[in-house]
Amino acid sequence: MNHDVIVVGGSYSGMAATLQLVRARRSVLVIDAGQRRNRFASHSHGFLGQDGVPLGEIAANARRQLQAYPTLTWLEGRVEAVAGQADEFTVTTADGESHLGRRILLATGVTDQLPAIDGLAQRWGKTVFHCPYCHGYELGQGRIGVVGASPMSIHQAELLTDWGDVTLFVNGALELNEEIRSTLERRGVVIEEARIDKIEGHADVTLVDGRRLSFAGLFVATRTAPSDPLAGTIGCALEETPMGIQIRTDAESKTSVPGIFACGDVARAPHSVSLAVGNGAMTGAQIHRSLLWPETIEPAQAEGRA
Known part of the structure; x- marks a missing residue:
């Protein structure tokens, strides 16, 4: 046929x-x-x-x-x-x-294509997302982490401030000049320079310096x-x-x-x-x-x- x-x-x-x-x-x-x-x-x-x-x-x-x-x-x-x-x-x-x-x-x-971070892929679609419009509301204005992956992560961090308090993990993947930093800070974004070691629990980010930060959800610009x-x-x-x-x-x-x-x-x-x-x-x-x-x-x- x-x-x-x-x-x-x-x-x-x-x-x-x-x-x-x-x-x-x-x-x-x-x-x-x-x-x-x-x-x-x-x-x-x-x-x-x-x-x-x-x-x-x-x-x-x-x-x-x-x-x-x-x-x-x-x-x-x-x-x-x-x-x-x-x-x-x-x-x-x-x-x-x-x-x-x-x-x-x-x-x-x-x-x-996800960043090679221990524990991230296992939480993809559950507590790690890419679209604020699809998943932001359900986080109840809780703390939100953005995992730096590409220049789109900067836009993602700015956008997500309407859904909760945002922390942007540079994670060695982003270059932030003073203008970008000022823009992010005006939007209330916390910039975290330490690299991510792994992701555990619900959406807990463990950094290489041993700190562990908990979030309602994480976003990554794949x-x-x-x-x-x-x-x-x-x-x-x-x-x-x-x-x-x-x-x-x-x-x-x-x-x-x-x-x-x-x-x-x-x-x-x-x-x-x-x-x-x-x-x-x-x-x-x-x-x-x-x-x-x-x-x-x-x-x-x-x-x-x-």
């Missing part, structure tokens, strides 16, 4: 795009490896209509709604390769099966990268952003390869479930448009989005 669209990745943005396409009665194959980026967290916050709902419940309910449409095929698996051209793509999965599609949507998501190398291997241009590497897309979610689109965290920043769903819905409409008017399939030249 030659599907109208093959969606690689069945998380929030991929499902949102798929919904627009199946409602246009287009045949869609979703191939999903089942590795949602936010699987480490328990509940969704800041997502209109789903605030405080368990993340697994949101994803499962969305999939059930999609599967009510007869033009949807859902396949659990991992894509190994994409070959061909617009209207004649071949997608090969890890188990050796091949599927044909007219358009490809990459909604593969990203992987968070560096992100596509969760698999597929985009690069099929020739899609990538770009560097302040948050990491993403697939370069134009205003219509087209990649540099005609007929291949990308949406969600892997194609735009900043990141949240709400933004991924909105971007996915718009991308689904753009893909449908490209099927109706094939002359629009060429991506805009040198147009990217950070």
Whole structure:
């Protein structure tokens, strides 16, 4: 069967795009490896209509709604390769099966690269977070620690002062000039120069000098990268952003390869479930448009989005 669209990745943005396409009665194959980026967290916050709902419940309910449409095929698996051209793509999965599609949507998501600090990864999504809008309110205006990882950590520390008393751990990862220090101090941010030894307990930071500081939660500005190398291997241009590497897309979610689109965290920043769903819905409409008017399939030249 030659599907109208093959969606690689069945998380929030991929499902949102798929919904627009199946409602246009287009045949869609979703191939999903089942590795949602936010699987480490328990509940969704800041997502209109789903605030405080368990993340697994949101994803499962969305999939059930999609599967009510007869033009949807859902396949659990991992894509190994994409070959061909617009209207004649071949997608090969890890188990050796091949599927044909007219358009490809990459909604593969990203992987968070965490600082190598003992105890941090074990608390990721539980008491260590990246998005204040997603997790700040639940900390009850308690003490908040920001683990220095990149220049984005400075912005993160300033932003978080609306959610609690903030301590920024430089941890050898940041260069703070006098202007930056003054700005942080005006916002009430405490700057801690000592390096972190490990993270213990709920969100307790043990420093190399032996001090132990307790927090309601910790934040870290992770560096992100596509969760698999597929985009690069099929020739899609990538770009560097302040948050990491993403697939370069134009205003219509087209990649540099005609007929291949990308949406969600892997194609735009900043990141949240709400933004991924909105971007996915718009991308689904753009893909449908490209099927109706094939002359629009060429991506805009040198147009990217950070």
